[in-house]
Amino acid sequence: MGSIIKLPSSESPDLYLSQPTPEECVQIRTDTAASWKDSLTIPLYIAEAQYLSTVPLAKDGGMTMWVLVDKRMPPNQRQVFCSCESFVKRSLTSDESGNIKEGLIHGVASVFCPLEIRRRGYGTRHMKELAKVLHEWQSEYGKSIGSVLYSDIGKKYYARMGWLPNPRNGHFIFPPVKMESLAPARLILESELEALCLRDEAIVYRAMATPSIARKRVVILPDLDHMLWHIRKEDFATNHIFGKTPQAKGAIAGSPGKQVWAVWVHRYYGHLDHPDEEEEEEEEGGNVLYILRLVVEGDDTANKPHEGQLPPSADAHGEQAVAFKAVLHAAQAEAAEWRLDYVKLWEPSPLVQSFVGQSGLEATWVERQEISIASTLWFREDGDAVDEAPVWVNNEYYAWC
Numbered sequence: 001m002g003s004i005i006k007l008p009s010s011e012s013p014d015l016y017l018s019q020p021t022p023e024e025c026v027q028i029r030t031d032t033a034a035s036w037k038d039s040l041t042i043p044l045y046i047a048e049a050q051y052l053s054t055v056p057l058a059k060d061g062g063m064t065m066w067v068l069v070d071k072r073m074p075p076n077q078r079q080v081f082c083s084c085e086s087f088v089k090r091s092l093t094s095d096e097s098g099n100i101k102e103g104l105i106h107g108v109a110s111v112f113c114p115l116e117i118r119r120r121g122y123g124t125r126h127m128k129e130l131a132k133v134l135h136e137w138q139s140e141y142g143k144s145i146g147s148v149l150y151s152d153i154g155k156k157y158y159a160r161m162g163w164l165p166n167p168r169n170g171h172f173i174f175p176p177v178k179m180e181s182l183a184p185a186r187l188i189l190e191s192e193l194e195a196l197c198l199r200d201e202a203i204v205y206r207a208m209a210t211p212s213i214a215r216k217r218v219v220i221l222p223d224l225d226h227m228l229w230h231i232r233k234e235d236f237a238t239n240h241i242f243g244k245t246p247q248a249k250g251a252i253a254g255s256p257g258k259q260v261w262a263v264w265v266h267r268y269y270g271h272l273d274h275p276d277e278e279e280e281e282e283e284e285g286g287n288v289l290y291i292l293r294l295v296v297e298g299d300d301t302a303n304k305p306h307e308g309q310l311p312p313s314a315d316a317h318g319e320q321a322v323a324f325k326a327v328l329h330a331a332q333a334e335a336a337e338w339r340l341d342y343v344k345l346w347e348p349s350p351l352v353q354s355f356v357g358q359s360g361l362e363a364t365w366v367e368r369q370e371i372s373i374a375s376t377l378w379f380r381e382d383g384d385a386v387d388e389a390p391v392w393v394n395n396e397y398y399a400w401c
Helices: 022-036 042-052 122-134 190-208 224-242 314-337 350-359
Strands: 015-018 063-070 082-095 100-112 144-151 170-174 186-188 216-220 250-253 260-267 288-296 342-346 364-367 373-378
Touching: 015 122, 022 042, 022 063, 022 100, 042 224, 063 122, 082 122, 082 144, 082 190, 100 122, 100 216, 122 144, 144 216, 170 314, 186 190, 190 216, 190 224, 190 250, 190 260, 190 288, 224 260, 224 288, 250 314, 260 314, 288 314, 288 350, 314 342, 314 350
Parallel strands: 100 144, 288 342
Antiparallel strands: 015 063, 063 082, 082 100, 082 216, 144 373, 170 342, 170 364, 186 250, 250 260, 260 288
């Protein structure tokens, strides 16, 4: 990067959004490493970023990198004032009568301003410019209905640019537990994920086609590409730390029609030999087994707004309650085997919350206030933000990016 003699105003008409060169990408990764390299070295973090651009969800144009730069400066000599990524995500919207439309949501991630030029308005300018272009961006893949991001700096900053915090940002935390036997749960292999994701999508479609109290619901589809993006990131880190990758991608229990399954991912924020190096990104600290997606067949409280729902009858779902506990036991055992500090389950349905309450499992509920705050910007036909936000259902970890 060239040296900066005089910084332009963040309001300058010469600033615009562009895509970085490969050399600029390396510089961006070098600058962001202190914040996001987790357990990796800087060279490995740069290599991981290049690798993740070639995996499902990101490859073939699924991911776009954005930089705010001065149009008067040539590539590789210009200052990057702010950078981020966007991912194309398949989505469904449904009205109160259950009429479904397919669309796209752009997931925004890795928003970063270099430390030495912060508090000059460049981040705000970057996000405002991004909001303008995302409505029409990659329209060949479908109609864009909005954008989501996960704020690690609280609820106020991105709200000023239109990304309003989701009303719910909670998760359960379970401790790791060593177990001799996982019966009646069975571990899920990667070869089984595609079929399970297709089953899950069919469940979501049927549920979104039913009437709802909400004027409009939105869901990001829990497809295979989302799961594999997280899993490939896991593969890279675990190969580095352990020299091997986890074979279990989740667990399943119960009889057909009443099955419960979870797809999970291992995340190492800090190196196991140096716990003091854990990133401050995690409010509780430590390394985590995230449940990417939890499916309970026959759960009528899923895929709906959670507010105002009557507590479901646990007696009517006895088999699923037993299966749920078995799946959680498998997740706790996996966390213990892979030296993880927590199991986390984001935004469980009211039925699942009742399962946790009656299960006897040690669990803590956390409502996030600063970290991983799901924030949404919804578009009207003309590209401006909508006046009344739809309800985003299934705000689970698979959608995080």
